[in-house]
Amino acid sequence: MWKPDRSSKTPIYQQIADYMxxxxxxxxxxxxxxxxxxxxxxxxxxVNRSTVVAAYEELRATGxxxxxxxxxxxxxxxxxxxxxxxxxxxxxxxEAGNFLPNQPFVRRIxxxxxxxxxxxxxxSGQLSPDLYPQETIxxxxxxxxxxxxxxxxxxxxxxxLRETLVSFLAQHLHIHTTDSSILISSGSQQSLxxxxxxxxxPGDAVAIEDxxxxxxxxxxxxxxxxxxxxxxxxxxxxxxxVMTLYRKHKIRMVFVNPNFQNPxxxxxxxxxxxxxxxxxxxxxxPIVEDDTFTLxxxxxxxxxxxxxxxxxxxxxxxxxxxxxxxxxxxIGWLIAPQSVISxxxxxxxxxxxxxxxxxxxxxxxFIKEGHLEKHIHFLRKELAKKRNELMRGLTEIMGDMISYAxxxxxxxxxxxxxxxxxxxxxxxxxxxxxxxxxxxxVYGSNKGWxxxxxxxxxxxxxxxxxxxxxxxxxxxxx
Amino acid sequence: MWKPDRSSKTPIYQQIADYMxxxxxxxxxxxxxxxxxxxxxxxxxxVNRSTVVAAYEELRATGxxxxxxxxxxxxxxxxxxxxxxxxxxxxxxxEAGNFLPNQPFVRRIxxxxxxxxxxxxxxSGQLSPDLYPQETIxxxxxxxxxxxxxxxxxxxxxxxLRETLVSFLAQHLHIHTTDSSILISSGSQQSLxxxxxxxxxPGDAVAIEDxxxxxxxxxxxxxxxxxxxxxxxxxxxxxxxVMTLYRKHKIRMVFVNPNFQNPxxxxxxxxxxxxxxxxxxxxxxPIVEDDTFTLxxxxxxxxxxxxxxxxxxxxxxxxxxxxxxxxxxxIGWLIAPQSVISxxxxxxxxxxxxxxxxxxxxxxxFIKEGHLEKHIHFLRKELAKKRNELMRGLTEIMGDMISYAxxxxxxxxxxxxxxxxxxxxxxxxxxxxxxxxxxxxVYGSNKGWxxxxxxxxxxxxxxxxxxxxxxxxxxxxx
Numbered sequence: 001m002w003k004p005d006r007s008s009k010t011p012i013y014q015q016i017a018d019y020m021x022x023x024x025x026x027x028x029x030x031x032x033x034x035x036x037x038x039x040x041x042x043x044x045x046x047v048n049r050s051t052v053v054a055a056y057e058e059l060r061a062t063g064x065x066x067x068x069x070x071x072x073x074x075x076x077x078x079x080x081x082x083x084x085x086x087x088x089x090x091x092x093x094x095e096a097g098n099f100l101p102n103q104p105f106v107r108r109i110x111x112x113x114x115x116x117x118x119x120x121x122x123x124s125g126q127l128s129p130d131l132y133p134q135e136t137i138x139x140x141x142x143x144x145x146x147x148x149x150x151x152x153x154x155x156x157x158x159x160x161l162r163e164t165l166v167s168f169l170a171q172h173l174h175i176h177t178t179d180s181s182i183l184i185s186s187g188s189q190q191s192l193x194x195x196x197x198x199x200x201x202p203g204d205a206v207a208i209e210d211x212x213x214x215x216x217x218x219x220x221x222x223x224x225x226x227x228x229x230x231x232x233x234x235x236x237x238x239x240x241x242v243m244t245l246y247r248k249h250k251i252r253m254v255f256v257n258p259n260f261q262n263p264x265x266x267x268x269x270x271x272x273x274x275x276x277x278x279x280x281x282x283x284x285x286p287i288v289e290d291d292t293f294t295l296x297x298x299x300x301x302x303x304x305x306x307x308x309x310x311x312x313x314x315x316x317x318x319x320x321x322x323x324x325x326x327x328x329x330x331i332g333w334l335i336a337p338q339s340v341i342s343x344x345x346x347x348x349x350x351x352x353x354x355x356x357x358x359x360x361x362x363x364x365x366f367i368k369e370g371h372l373e374k375h376i377h378f379l380r381k382e383l384a385k386k387r388n389e390l391m392r393g394l395t396e397i398m399g400d401m402i403s404y405a406x407x408x409x410x411x412x413x414x415x416x417x418x419x420x421x422x423x424x425x426x427x428x429x430x431x432x433x434x435x436x437x438x439x440x441x442v443y444g445s446n447k448g449w450x451x452x453x454x455x456x457x458x459x460x461x462x463x464x465x466x467x468x469x470x471x472x473x474x475x476x477x478x
Numbered sequence: 479m480w481k482p483d484r485s486s487k488t489p490i491y492q493q494i495a496d497y498m499x500x501x502x503x504x505x506x507x508x509x510x511x512x513x514x515x516x517x518x519x520x521x522x523x524x525v526n527r528s529t530v531v532a533a534y535e536e537l538r539a540t541g542x543x544x545x546x547x548x549x550x551x552x553x554x555x556x557x558x559x560x561x562x563x564x565x566x567x568x569x570x571x572x573e574a575g576n577f578l579p580n581q582p583f584v585r586r587i588x589x590x591x592x593x594x595x596x597x598x599x600x601x602s603g604q605l606s607p608d609l610y611p612q613e614t615i616x617x618x619x620x621x622x623x624x625x626x627x628x629x630x631x632x633x634x635x636x637x638x639l640r641e642t643l644v645s646f647l648a649q650h651l652h653i654h655t656t657d658s659s660i661l662i663s664s665g666s667q668q669s670l671x672x673x674x675x676x677x678x679x680p681g682d683a684v685a686i687e688d689x690x691x692x693x694x695x696x697x698x699x700x701x702x703x704x705x706x707x708x709x710x711x712x713x714x715x716x717x718x719x720v721m722t723l724y725r726k727h728k729i730r731m732v733f734v735n736p737n738f739q740n741p742x743x744x745x746x747x748x749x750x751x752x753x754x755x756x757x758x759x760x761x762x763x764p765i766v767e768d769d770t771f772t773l774x775x776x777x778x779x780x781x782x783x784x785x786x787x788x789x790x791x792x793x794x795x796x797x798x799x800x801x802x803x804x805x806x807x808x809i810g811w812l813i814a815p816q817s818v819i820s821x822x823x824x825x826x827x828x829x830x831x832x833x834x835x836x837x838x839x840x841x842x843x844f845i846k847e848g849h850l851e852k853h854i855h856f857l858r859k860e861l862a863k864k865r866n867e868l869m870r871g872l873t874e875i876m877g878d879m880i881s882y883a884x885x886x887x888x889x890x891x892x893x894x895x896x897x898x899x900x901x902x903x904x905x906x907x908x909x910x911x912x913x914x915x916x917x918x919x920v921y922g923s924n925k926g927w928x929x930x931x932x933x934x935x936x937x938x939x940x941x942x943x944x945x946x947x948x949x950x951x952x953x954x955x956x
Contacts, residue, residue, distance in 0.1 A: 023656055026656050027655070028656050033815070091817065097677060098701065142623060149607060181505060313565050339511070351829075355808065358619070
């Protein structure tokens, strides 16, 4: 973010005025845009309010801004007098569209993370930078000459990568498939988006776990689906509930995350998995298995995936490298019957013309040459250490205030708060103290739960982070 | 694609049976799937029909297939007798969804290109591999250590790349903007998709050029928009028609490709551009400028873009590296007011969580260090040579049968056929002779036009390609 240059000879108010003028003239803030209040801009830029007052004054003098009581400061329309020229009413445009914006709350957390440096981040469901295979990726990029084509890719994604995945998934997850049954996606999010946009009709009923990561995704609502929840206990959902929902609402698809579920960390026992498949098969409905965490199993024994038990091909399987290697590579995969893959590949080609060839090429080398396997061994140990550190911190600092089931894989701890608390006010206080987390209601759960990522903060940040969480709770007058 | 191994000791029919069994068992072809006819599979695999008959016979014997007169050969349901287990009705699922499939015809061309090797390709709107900066990209990847983060990217895209684009666009296209007004996309297709999904409501009226690349994109229909066409002459559309359409249909957005338009190659004169902006400003509606070809100007003097003339910020500007450097990098950009950029970045994060960091990093180096500029100089010369070769071939071989306006930039030649011909039958014949092109009606134009890409075939393929086009027309009995 831009900040005034304190070593410059130009006065700070003038720098701010120049900066704003630049942005107004180049169309970033079209006529009619409301600018931040003087107080707010002063706090963002870390200057005195009077400095911003002077800057805005300067801009009003040149006619770029108009201020009025109640309406705040807005960008003026240079052609207003002539009554002829108009900028489009952008506000009306950005509020249109099939596609809903993210929950304000989720947007807020993202904004905080983007703009405030040094936050201790218990919110993000991603690895800390020291857990990425940074060195390996750098070496692959430097040591392997890139001879792949630079034209449009195969709509299903890079053929070599698909072949490599066939072997990897067979060896490590007992999933047997073929290269033609795989679509390379940019990650689980894109796989889900394609399924929702292309295989379901607006008005269709679908079932999701409660609580569930899916609940935080407006893409279900954007697709016009009716969402029904499958309550879960410490072993995930009860498969019989699928039958009940089917009878009542004729649900057409079920979304589950059976291993190290996000946010709860629970693993569905094999008997439940078998029963779920049996029911899906009896009803003839697809199960979408979101399987991003299975390989993180801390004890080195990944529980079976639904897909590996799926004899009747009821499962659409979604996997990715985002939680086991790098979210920035943007590489995931979806396994489905050929007709489904063709449909989704065609739709994806229309939306974005497919994936870049470079990350697919790197991902292929990374998996094929055993680096992913090696990295997962390293990751399991590191994640277990960080989970233990978080549990230790919580026990020592917060004692009985918080309870949780111990997750044996995944990136997060799902915590119940054993007292009355407004999680949103708590988060507000915690953010002021430099710590951030996600209230459980974002995932559709009842009040009184929060999700703490132990993967994202650095090991050394975990205990200080818990201290601040505790202080925010105790001293925030909550 | 899989082919039987002729050097193996296993008989070919057995190899085919094993291959099909593998695919059936692993769910690629679920029960109920109709398999290709024996004749068709024989032609694809280049074996005798009797070999496929034997393979299918083998599979019928094991109970995996059932054949019946009229219904062809279908994958049988192993559990049919019990009447309990069902695979989902995948056909019903793949025919659902908000998102329409590509035009069957466009899918057909893509399939041909994907599966038939050695076709002379006048159809694809992309560069031939020898026109990609393959060496430069390989060198950048090898010589620059990759220190970028491997976590999720900024939702607007890589900050350095945005800053680099601010300088590049100012220097080369006189477009003045700021890094906050840019969204890095995976290309023009994604930029368009985001605009259609997020800034317009189903039922809204929009205007597109006739003919236009947009017409070939079902994404307009998928978004539920009402499309109105702006007829064009050799200088593009007549801006006054925008006014007429607005009065009649209250159009809410206009999509244009003013420089080296796809498919016609026309350039809108500056006066028309100015008038279009004046009208947009008067009506307060946004113009989406798809600007992928301006820098290819063969004479080294790119015509002005709408955006560079846009004083009232009515233009949403779309650019990319796909047509000037590499379509496989998947890097594009969109310039818009901050509120629009935020909305689109938020939506994109929901759809796919943003772009991979590696291609953005390479693109930044490629542009910042002057490689793009150098490459464009090279490209202009090469494209002009290929255009000339195509025009020479057409004149010598087809004479008066075809006429066209000479394009001074871009990748394609828009040809009028001066005789009665069914372009689709012609294409059918041409494909058999190893040449492929796009009939003009795909772009919404009247019959009697075709689009020939001179960028995609190799220089030495151009004249032989025209010979086959001619032979198909003359000898196909059309």
